[in-house]
Amino acid sequence: MEFAFTSEQGMIAETVRGFFAENATSDRTRAAMAGEGIDRDLWSAFATELGLAGIGLPEDHGGAGLGMVELAIVAEAAGAQVAALPLLGHGMVGQAIARGGSDLQKAQWLPRLAAGELICTAAWEPQVSIGDGRLSGTLNFLPHGASADLLLVHAGGDAWLVELKGAGIAVQRHVTMDQTRPLATVTLDHAAATKLEDGAAAIAGALAAGWICLAAEALGGAQETLDRTVGYARERVQFGRPVGSFQAYKHRLADMMIEIEQARSAVYWAACAVDEGSDEAPLALHAAKAFCADTFQMCAGNMIQLHGGIGFTWEHDAHLFFKRARSILTLLGDGPWHREQVARMVLGAAA
Amino acid sequence: MKLGFSPADEAFRAECADWLQDQMAVPFADIRGIANLCDAIPRRKEWEQQLAAHRWSCIGWPEEWGGRGATLAQQVIFAEEYARAGAPNRINHIGVELAGPTILAFGTQAQKAKYLPGIAGGTQIWCQGFSEPNAGSDLANVRTRARRDGEEWVVNGQKVWTSLAHYSDMIFVIARSEEGSKGPKGLSFLLLDVDQPGIEVRPIRQMNGEAEFNETFLTDARCPADAMLGAAGEGWKVAMGLLAFERGVSTLGQQMQFRNELDAVIAAARANGQANDPVIRQRIAGAEIGLRLMRYGALRMLSNTDLAKIDGAALTYKIQWATWRRDLGELAMDVLGQAGEIAAGDHYAWAPLPNMYLFSRSDTIYGGTNQIQRNLIAERGLGLPREPRGDL
Numbered sequence: 001m002e003f004a005f006t007s008e009q010g011m012i013a014e015t016v017r018g019f020f021a022e023n024a025t026s027d028r029t030r031a032a033m034a035g036e037g038i039d040r041d042l043w044s045a046f047a048t049e050l051g052l053a054g055i056g057l058p059e060d061h062g063g064a065g066l067g068m069v070e071l072a073i074v075a076e077a078a079g080a081q082v083a084a085l086p087l088l089g090h091g092m093v094g095q096a097i098a099r100g101g102s103d104l105q106k107a108q109w110l111p112r113l114a115a116g117e118l119i120c121t122a123a124w125e126p127q128v129s130i131g132d133g134r135l136s137g138t139l140n141f142l143p144h145g146a147s148a149d150l151l152l153v154h155a156g157g158d159a160w161l162v163e164l165k166g167a168g169i170a171v172q173r174h175v176t177m178d179q180t181r182p183l184a185t186v187t188l189d190h191a192a193a194t195k196l197e198d199g200a201a202a203i204a205g206a207l208a209a210g211w212i213c214l215a216a217e218a219l220g221g222a223q224e225t226l227d228r229t230v231g232y233a234r235e236r237v238q239f240g241r242p243v244g245s246f247q248a249y250k251h252r253l254a255d256m257m258i259e260i261e262q263a264r265s266a267v268y269w270a271a272c273a274v275d276e277g278s279d280e281a282p283l284a285l286h287a288a289k290a291f292c293a294d295t296f297q298m299c300a301g302n303m304i305q306l307h308g309g310i311g312f313t314w315e316h317d318a319h320l321f322f323k324r325a326r327s328i329l330t331l332l333g334d335g336p337w338h339r340e341q342v343a344r345m346v347l348g349a350a351a
Numbered sequence: 352m353k354l355g356f357s358p359a360d361e362a363f364r365a366e367c368a369d370w371l372q373d374q375m376a377v378p379f380a381d382i383r384g385i386a387n388l389c390d391a392i393p394r395r396k397e398w399e400q401q402l403a404a405h406r407w408s409c410i411g412w413p414e415e416w417g418g419r420g421a422t423l424a425q426q427v428i429f430a431e432e433y434a435r436a437g438a439p440n441r442i443n444h445i446g447v448e449l450a451g452p453t454i455l456a457f458g459t460q461a462q463k464a465k466y467l468p469g470i471a472g473g474t475q476i477w478c479q480g481f482s483e484p485n486a487g488s489d490l491a492n493v494r495t496r497a498r499r500d501g502e503e504w505v506v507n508g509q510k511v512w513t514s515l516a517h518y519s520d521m522i523f524v525i526a527r528s529e530e531g532s533k534g535p536k537g538l539s540f541l542l543l544d545v546d547q548p549g550i551e552v553r554p555i556r557q558m559n560g561e562a563e564f565n566e567t568f569l570t571d572a573r574c575p576a577d578a579m580l581g582a583a584g585e586g587w588k589v590a591m592g593l594l595a596f597e598r599g600v601s602t603l604g605q606q607m608q609f610r611n612e613l614d615a616v617i618a619a620a621r622a623n624g625q626a627n628d629p630v631i632r633q634r635i636a637g638a639e640i641g642l643r644l645m646r647y648g649a650l651r652m653l654s655n656t657d658l659a660k661i662d663g664a665a666l667t668y669k670i671q672w673a674t675w676r677r678d679l680g681e682l683a684m685d686v687l688g689q690a691g692e693i694a695a696g697d698h699y700a701w702a703p704l705p706n707m708y709l710f711s712r713s714d715t716i717y718g719g720t721n722q723i724q725r726n727l728i729a730e731r732g733l734g735l736p737r738e739p740r741g742d743l
Contacts, residue, residue, distance in 0.1 A: 001360070001424040002353050003650040009352060069352050230733050245736035247722075250729035257728055258667045265647035265664065266640075272354045280643075287640040339636035340629075346617060346639050350627045 003268070005073075012070055016077035019050060024083035026317050032084035033179035036147045038119065039084045046085065047116020054114025056209065057094050061110035067275035071209065072216040072267050079217030080224040082320045084180040086119045086144040088213050088331070093120035093152045095209035096159055100202020105194070109150075109161070121148035121184075122206055124332050128155045134168075134190040135160060143331065145184030146173035152206055153193070159202035160193040167191070178327035180320065208274045208285055210332050215270065215288040218296035218328050219263045225296075225303040225321050226256045232307055243306075252302050259295040266291045283345055290338035296325040354650075356424055364428045370405065371436035385439040386608060386703065388563050392518050395442045399473030409447045409471050412455065416463065417471025423653050427603055434607025441604070445515065446470040446477035450523055450542075453593040457540075457580045466542065469520070478545070480510040480524035480567055481590065487512075488723045491535040491587065495569060497526035503573045504528075504541055506549070510567040512717060516552045517565055519545050523593075524569070525586045532584075540586035542578040549573060559709035560699040597718065602649050602668065606642070609672070612679060612707055613638055619704065620686045634682050641675045666732045670724040673714040680708035 005013065023042055032039040047053035056071040057063025064070070071091055078087055094113045097106055112118050121142045128137030135153060142148065151162040164171065168191040176182040196202040230253060233244025243249050270288035273281040300322040304311040311318040329335065356364070375383045379401070382394050402408040403417065411426050412418025421429065441447065451470045454463060469475030486492040495508025506526050516522060522545050529537030543550065549572030554562035581589040617635060620626040626635075648671065652664040683704040684691050691705050701709065715721045729735045 001356050001427065001650070002654055003647065004654040005352055226733075230735065233735060241739075242736050244729075245738065247726070247738065250733075250735045251722070251725040253733055253735065254725035254728035257663060257732055258670055261663045261667045262641075262644040262648060262671065265644045265651055268352060268651075269354070269643070269647040272352055276353070276355050278354065283639075283643070287643060291640055291644065336633060339633050339640070342636035342639055343632040346635060347621065347626045347632060350629070350632065351624075 003272075009069060009073060013073045013077065015050070016052065016074050017080070019046070020077045020081040020083055024078070024081035024085075026320075029082060029084050029180060029320065036173075037084055037144060037176075037180055037182040038086055038147055042083060043085055043116055047114075053090065053116040054094075054110075056091065057098055057110050057114050058106070061098075061106050062114035063094075063098075063110065068208065068212050068271035069268060069275055072212050072271040075213045075216035076220035076223075076267065079220030079324070082180055082221065082317070082324050086121070086147065087217075088143050088181070088210060089119070089121035089148060089152075091209040091213045092122040092206040093150055093161075095205035096122075096152050096196060096202040097161075099205030100159055100196040100198040100200070102197040105161075105196060118149045119144060119147045120150045120152070121145045122152040122210065123154070123186075126153050126155060128153060128188065130156055131190070133193065133195070135162060135188045135193045136190055137188055139186045139188065141183045141331075142186055143181050143183060143327075145186055146171050146182065148184075151186065152202075154199065154203045154206075158199035159196040159206070161196065162188065162191055162193045176327075178323040180324060181327055207332070208281070211285045211289040212267065212271050212274070214328050214331055215263070215292035216267045218292035218325065219260070219267050221321050221324055221328075222256070222260050222263060222292070222296040222299040225299045225318070226253065226260060228317075229253060229256075229303050229306050249306060252306060256299045256302055259298060263288075263292040263295040283342060286338040286341045289333065290335045290342075293325070293329045294335055296321075297329055300325040356428065360422075360424045360428060363425050364432060367407065367429050368432040368436065370407070371432055371438055374401065375436045375438055379438075382439045383437045386611070387561065387706075388440060388442060388515055389561055391439075392442065395439055396473065396476070398439065399441070399443050399476075401473075403471055403473040408473055409451060412451060412467075412471065416451075416455070416467045427650070427653075430603035430607060433604060434610065440608065442515065442518075443470065443473060443476045444604075445479055445519075446475065446521075449479065449593055449596055450477040450521070452596040453523075453580065453589060456592055457589050459577075461577065462580065466521075475520040476515065476518060477521045477523065478513050478516045478519035480513050480516075480522045482512045483509060484511055488720055490590075491538075493525055493527055493538060495524060495526040496530075497528040497539055497541060498530075499528075499576070500573075502576050504539075504576060504579065506541065506543065506569045506572045506574070508569050510569070511555075511564075513552070513565045513567045514563050515565075516545065516567050517554055517562075521545060522550070522567065523580075525590050528583050528586070535587035537584050538586035538590070539583050540580040540589040541574055542580065543569075543572055543574045547572060557710070558712065559701060559706050561706075561710075602652075602672070603646075605672070606646055606649065609642055609645070609676060609679070612676075612683075612703070613642055615704055616679065616683045616686055619683070623686070623688070623690075625686045625688075631682075631686060634685075638675070638679055638682060641671075641678075645672055645675060663732055666728050667724075669719060670715075670721050670728070673721060673724075676707070676714050677711045680704075680711040684708050 054063035055066050059065035097109050123139040126139045128135050153160045168189040170187040172185045174183050236243045266288040270284035273284040304318045310316050382391050410419040410421040414420050454466050497504045497506045523542050525538050528539035549570050551568040553566045555564045556562050625631045648664045655662045
């Protein structure tokens with residue numbers, strides 16, 4: 001038992017923090033927001049120069065063979081800069097194939113995912129019908145769905161991969177509040193699909209990766225809103241004092257830190273529990289997703305309030321965090337849904 | 352990063368679980384599950400001595416002083432198994448968790464030899480004399496005075512909120528030993544026998560009807576010249592070192608008590624049907640999540656071996672648990688409904704959950720109020736400017 005980063009994990013954290021702080025700049029992110037919500041150059045550098053697109057994928061298929069803890073480290077650092085990257089779908093689809101794919105399916109897809117060649121997305125609670133191995137239905141709210149090459153759908157207890165450039169597929173891009181992760185609607189009309197070998201394992205792997213990715217992004221984002229607001233609190237002078245010397249102000253910052261420290265425990269508890277196959281993993285995942293999303297929402301809202309008027313402008317980055325926090329709250333199950341899952345574990349189903 | 356325990360640790364778990372469960376099954380069954388710090392004190396002193404006889408009283412201490420030099424993982428395991436067995440709250444936790452580690456860190460060899468065996472052996476119960484009527488949140492404003500008289504220190508003043516002083520054998524106090532000094536300078540850290548004519552202990556009745564806290568009056572109280580930890584005038588440093596131990600492994604035992612309290616709330620909600628109410632379900636889930644995060648926050652804090660650096664998990668821990676428990680008290684009463692507001696007998700004495708509801712209002716005050724905690728977090732954790740100090 002040692003609930004701290006190993007030296008290798010510490011080095012990965014340092015590397016990715018530096019990479020995103022240097023490259024996922026506000027200007028670049030805003031350029032991506034005006035387009036498809038993906039900084040393609042950043043994605044390419046992330047995958048090829050750092051070789052991190054395959055961090056949680058098996059080594060014999062081009063990945064780094066590391067686990068959810070390392071995936072969380074990457075997502076935390078990306079979230080801290082609100083990087084416009086398709087990490088969520090990538091993590092979910094990668095884990096679905098790694099855990100539920102046949103050897104052939106792994107060999108077919110994983111090297112391309114590890115190389116960052118594919119943009120992936122995944123559907124949450126889809127309504128689709130299956131006939132002759134083809135899927136039909138309307139899939140809503142797909143993150144980076146309009147850019148995606150590969151879609152993961154779970155239907156009828158199975159997990160399916162759909163190549164989105166194929167026939168019988170219509171994609172509608174939406175103007176989305178969080179422009180770093182625009183949503184799309186995909187309509188399938190007898191679209192060709194590949195069934196993964198072990199559907200249950202694929203879905204479990206995808207959801208674990210998705211919840212950890214979102215929780216870790218939220219953690220990184222929340223910590224960054226705190227750090228940036230602390231910087232402002234030291235410099236901004238009113239009434240002849242730095243505003244950060246007023247208790248009404250500093251206590252809100254302290255409240256942010258209190259929540260963030262718990263969010264940090266939540267993310268790495270969940271990631272460790274999944275990696276170690278612990279019985280606590282399901283509870284930890286729901287706890288992490290619910291708690292970290294709430295924390296980020298609170299912190300991003302405080303960032304705006306504590307910056308005053310400038311925090312409400314388009315020019316300032318506060319709204320990037322605030323909008324990302326909103327999207328994390330709703331993606332892959334909202335807070336009440338996750339807490340109800342915890343309540344079922346503790347209390348059983350309601351009568 | 353690793354959460355699982357090694358096979359050697361699991362063997363250790365089996366060893367201490369067996370012993371604790373045997374003890375609670377027969378010899379000490381009468382004090383099983385006691386959570387407060389008022390009841391069955393003589394029997395609980397015997398329990399402390401039984402723990403000591405089998406070297407379980409202070410397992411984190413070095414072996415030469417009665418401990419086992421236990422690893423962090425072993426201390427975590429012992430705290431878990433202690434609670435699982437239903438063993439009673441430790442009446443000497445101030446001795447074992449605060450006084451002992453402070454003496455180990457700051458004491459001379461002679462002081463260690465004089466004080467540690469009584470703590471490790473469960474024969475000397477300790478209490479803490481820090482707060483005063485005018486030195487609560489502003490702890491450095493201590494007015495209790497210590498003056499040298501030959502081979503003794505003579506202490507005069509008043510301490511307050513000294514929990515457990517009514518059955519303690521020893522008290523540690525901070526007192527002003529340099530006349531005219533102010534704030535943290537000129538304070539000394541002294542160790543006194545409670546049983547002496549110069550010390551009078553008066554219980555304070557709390558809002559829940561119980562009396563765990565006391566006022567302690569020192570009127571020409573005496574201790575030998577060598578009953579001082581650290582140098583004269585450097586007591587603040589020792590006191591701050593002691594407060595760091597407050598965030599140590601003892602937190603894990605406390606969490607097991609919280610576990611039992613949350614389980615009692617869950618059982619009550621199941622029994623009266625509130626477990627079907629969607630709002631109550633959300634709140635119970637929130638409490639469950641909060642408790643788990645407390646555990647992993649403590650493990651992060653304890654896994655940080657760089658003691659020079661107080662990390663964020665340690666700095667935020669007090670306000671986190673205090674607020675969690677206060678909220679649990681409110682949840683407990685909402686689950687119980689009006690039945691929770693009726694005492695079982697003819698006395699103003701409460702069942703565990705209503706009692707916890709009342710008592711938990713002290714959690715956000717003692718050991719540094721939530722407001723003081725936020726100041727500490729903002730100033731030490733975030734490096735924000737200090738609050739300007741007044742002159743009154």
